[in-house]
Amino acid sequence: MEIRELSEELPFGCMVLGLTAEDIRDQRVVRTLYDLWIQHGLIVFRAGQCDPDFQVNLSRCFGDLQVHSVKEMVHPDREELFVAKGGDGALLEVNGELLGGYIPWHSDQVFLAETNHGGILRVARKPDSGGNTGFIDQIEAYDALPEEVKLRIDALEVVYVMKPRTAPNFRFLPRQNIRVVRANAFQEGLDAKIEGGAYPPVVHPLVFAQPETGRKVLNLSPLFADSILGMDRAESDALLEWLANHITDEARAYDHIWQEGDMVLWDNWRMLHCARGVPEGKYREVHRTSIAGDYALGRVLQAELTGGQRST
Ligand SMILES: [Fe+2]
Numbered sequence: 001m002e003i004r005e006l007s008e009e010l011p012f013g014c015m016v017l018g019l020t021a022e023d024i025r026d027q028r029v030v031r032t033l034y035d036l037w038i039q040h041g042l043i044v045f046r047a048g049q050c051d052p053d054f055q056v057n058l059s060r061c062f063g064d065l066q067v068h069s070v071k072e073m074v075h076p077d078r079e080e081l082f083v084a085k086g087g088d089g090a091l092l093e094v095n096g097e098l099l100g101g102y103i104p105w106h107s108d109q110v111f112l113a114e115t116n117h118g119g120i121l122r123v124a125r126k127p128d129s130g131g132n133t134g135f136i137d138q139i140e141a142y143d144a145l146p147e148e149v150k151l152r153i154d155a156l157e158v159v160y161v162m163k164p165r166t167a168p169n170f171r172f173l174p175r176q177n178i179r180v181v182r183a184n185a186f187q188e189g190l191d192a193k194i195e196g197g198a199y200p201p202v203v204h205p206l207v208f209a210q211p212e213t214g215r216k217v218l219n220l221s222p223l224f225a226d227s228i229l230g231m232d233r234a235e236s237d238a239l240l241e242w243l244a245n246h247i248t249d250e251a252r253a254y255d256h257i258w259q260e261g262d263m264v265l266w267d268n269w270r271m272l273h274c275a276r277g278v279p280e281g282k283y284r285e286v287h288r289t290s291i292a293g294d295y296a297l298g299r300v301l302q303a304e305l306t307g308g309q310r311s312t
Helices: 027-040 052-062 138-143 147-153 185-195 233-247
Strands: 002-005 014-017 042-046 082-086 091-094 097-106 118-125 133-137 157-160 178-182 202-205 207-209 216-218 225-228 254-256 263-267 271-279 284-288
Touching: 014 027, 027 042, 027 052, 027 263, 052 118, 052 263, 082 097, 082 271, 097 178, 133 138, 138 216, 138 233, 147 233, 216 233, 225 233, 263 271
Parallel strands: 014 042
Antiparallel strands: 002 014, 042 263, 082 284, 091 097, 091 178, 097 271, 118 263, 118 284, 133 254, 133 271, 157 202, 157 225, 207 216
């Protein structure tokens, strides 16, 4: 295998070329890959082995794997794989464009107290246009904050709420004007679970230090963010709007254009990601593993004050 920078312009990300199943039987290689993941946040695997078995076995180098709780999203033959479809009926209008499979900037599972440490993506069905995946480094975003903002936000916590499709949580995505055009059966099922109380509000710190390096992470997921815990609603909205505008600055984003044989690993505790979607009428299918872990800083919000109101 060969290790390269992803881009000279980016302070995160690297590329590993030519990795095979034989390589990851060597514990020194596994250790090197793990350190690259923590150091760079994102690894693009290219021109190596690329199939469902290797994707699962490579993912296990970084931790235990989770099986997704929504059965409809689990691959029928490989329970370790989560299947995300774009162009399967659900449609959003984003800045006037109709897109399937569009998911704005977010961290996975931030609406739960325990968030997965990462995942490996592989495109199983590639459309002839669209389907890029965006990444933003939350360490870089923290470093770019003015000092007075760093001091102000250091001890704050963010409340996250999973909202139903009828009341989507797109408030803190200032660069996207998003409208739900059509849902699919999965989303309708999810709405029923949300309305049934399956997802109580949770809290995560707005800033935390990466344990291995001490580097601070601006831990804000614009999708699912609701408020700053205990802050007046107007003040909370203003601060989250400012921070969301800062963190989703596309000048700091890396857009992965998928090539045949690519797999991408990211650190979900440190990188935001987004699915850019596919044009109406196109179909894309992505298979993802979920690498377990618990940074142990999230918790379910129970009868605590949120913006002056009790949330539960
Ligand atoms: Fe995601």
